[in-house]
Structures are given as structure tokens and as C-alpha cells.
Amino acid sequence: MFEFDPQSIHMLHRQKTLEWHHGQYRPSQKGFLQLVEENHHCNFQLWHEEDKARRDDMGYEFVYRAKRSIDGWNQKRNDLIEKMDRWLVERLPGMPEGVPMNSETPGMIIDRLSILHLKMYHMKEEAGRESAGTEHRDRCRQRLRIIHRQHADLLEALEQLLADVSAGRRGFRVYYQFKMYNDPALNPQLYEKLPIGNMEEKGVGDK
Numbered sequence: 001m002f003e004f005d006p007q008s009i010h011m012l013h014r015q016k017t018l019e020w021h022h023g024q025y026r027p028s029q030k031g032f033l034q035l036v037e038e039n040h041h042c043n044f045q046l047w048h049e050e051d052k053a054r055r056d057d058m059g060y061e062f063v064y065r066a067k068r069s070i071d072g073w074n075q076k077r078n079d080l081i082e083k084m085d086r087w088l089v090e091r092l093p094g095m096p097e098g099v100p101m102n103s104e105t106p107g108m109i110i111d112r113l114s115i116l117h118l119k120m121y122h123m124k125e126e127a128g129r130e131s132a133g134t135e136h137r138d139r140c141r142q143r144l145r146i147i148h149r150q151h152a153d154l155l156e157a158l159e160q161l162l163a164d165v166s167a168g169r170r171g172f173r174v175y176y177q178f179k180m181y182n183d184p185a186l187n188p189q190l191y192e193k194l195p196i197g198n199m200e201e202k203g204v205g206d207k
Contacts, residue, residue: 013117042077081107095171
């Protein structure tokens with residue numbers, strides 16, 4: 001039914017993780033895999049911006065810019081999860097009435113698989129880092145085995161979900177995130193410029 005299979009997503013994640021750590025991002029896919037690639041690139045950027053935001057030796061401006069960058073990439077990442085799910089829903093013939101709805105969508109699973117590939121890459125780096133002690137490397141090798149198992153389980157779950165959806169045994173909906181804090185029309189701190197002390201009084205914080 002679909003022009004891709006979970007193994008092609010796995011291979012794309014693996015290939016691009018290696019490629020982008022040694023060169024620049026260059027879009028290379030079309031159709032659904034283009035969305036997968038763009039989502040993975042957002043997670044790639046987020047990973048490294050999150051590392052920067054933990055620096056405590058570069059001053060507040062450096063951390064502020066990293067946090068703002070994280071906000072932007074995270075919004076794009078969530079938008080792409082929704083785009084992947086919309087792409088799939090639009091190509092389904094229609095879900096039979098009464099089938100159970102899966103709480104986690106294919107797009108959400110693919111996003112988690114992307115992050116696990118980044119964890120594999122960086123945990124493998126740590127497991128072989130010569131400047132680290134033996135205990136550190138052994139601990140990272142153990143964690144790497146767990147991450148590989150988690151990835152295999154999650155990839156199997158995606159395969160099963162897509163098979164069930166194609167056969168009409170299960171369904172899913174596009175679960176829109178509606179991130180309020182990034183929207184100037186929905187975040188009271190942005191449209192009212194509230195003093196911090198008034199947050200509880202105004203009921204701010206219930207997202």
C-alpha cells in the first residue's frame with residue numbers, strides 16, 4: 001500500500017546519521033522518505049543544540065541562543081511528525097468503523113527511531129573514547145546493547161502497526177500537538193507581556 005517499508009526508514013536513518021556527522025545536510029529523498037529525512041535532520045540538530053545548552057563556561061548569551069534554536073527545531077520536528085501521519089492517512093482507503101485506534105502514530109514511532117539512531121551513534125563514540133576510563137567505556141557498551149534492542153523492538157512495532165493498518169485491523173489519527181508556548185497568539189507571556197509574579201493569578205501554565 002505504501003511506497004516505503006520500515007527497513008528503508010532504518011537504512012535512511014543510519015546512512016544520514018553517518019553522513020551528517022562528516023558533512024553538510026543535503027536533501028536527497030522524495031515523497032514520504034523526504035519527510036522522514038527532514039524529521040531526522042531536526043533531531044540531529046536538536047541533539048547537538050541540546051549538548052551546547054549544557055555548557056556552563058560560555059556565558060548566558062551562548063545558552064540563550066542554544067535554547068532558542070532548540071525551540072525552533074523542536075517545533076519543526078513536531079510539525080514533521082504530523083506531516084508524516086497526514087501523508088499516510090491521506091493514502092489509506094478509509095479506516096473500518098470500530099477498529100481500535102493506536103495511541104502512538106507511525107510518525108511518532110519514526111521520530112523515536114530517529115532519536116535511537118542518534119543515541120546509537122553517540123553511545124558507540126563514548127564506548128570507544130580513548131580519553132575515558134575503562135569503567136565508562138564498559139558502561140557505554142552495555143547501554144549500547146540496550147539501545148540496539150530498543151530499536152529492534154520499536155522497528156518491529158512499526159512494521160506490525162503498518163501491517164495492521166493496511167489490513168484494517170487497527171487505525172490511527174493525526175494527533176496535532178498545538179504547541180501553545182511557541183504561538184504569540186496563545187502564550188499569555190507573549191501577547192500580554194505578563195510579569196512573572198502574575199502567572200498563577202492569571203492561570204498561566206495550563207498547556
